[in-house]
Amino acid sequence: MIGRLNHVGVATPSIEASVALYRDMLGATKIGTPFDMPAQGVRVCFVDLPNSQIELIEPLGDASPIHGFLAKNPKGGQHHVCFEVEEILAARDELRAKGATILGTGEPRIGAHGTPILFIHPKDMGGVLIELMESPKGEGH
């Protein structure tokens, strides 16, 4: 089912401070402009790597899904991994049939790359929060 690793999500209390770390400590050169995703409750900034991306996420609004994580990890930390799938609804139905809990309503939302996304509860995946993202058309694997 899963295809490419699209990104690793990193929660941070400050995108600005994290951008400085990735740029100055690790020498990242391709760093996007931060943007708000109010429907997802996060502010997002991508660090482009040759083979993947780091997705820096900062809480946006009172109902942000990452408030709890940052309360437990005040300095931030690795938050989720995102794999591409060809058909998000087929992936969801297959996962549910295997007993996985799909978070939220179970209806995909549009993610930061403009394609539908879903999340699998970390309790079903060995403590790792998994995001599934439908591959951009023409790039399916």
Ligand SMILES: C[C@@H](C(=O)O)C(=O)SCCNC(=O)CCNC(=O)[C@H](O)C(C)(C)COP(=O)(O)OP(=O)(O)OC[C@H]1O[C@@H](n2cnc3c(N)ncnc32)[C@H](O)[C@@H]1OP(=O)(O)O
């Ligand atoms: C923009 C978009 C994109 O890429 O396109 C994004 O990525 S948006 C990325 C942000 N959006 C999301 O994450 C949406 C999906 N996430 C959620 O619905 C939530 O964050 C949950 C994963 C359900 C966690 O919510 P919350 O922290 O309120 O739950 P909770 O305190 O009840 O925690 C339940 C259990 O999950 C653990 N837990 C919480 N967050 C975790 C994480 N990121 N990785 C691994 N485990 C995690 C807690 O420690 C706890 O474990 P114990 O039970 O052992 O104590």
Ligand SMILES: [Co+2]
């Ligand atoms: Co993500």
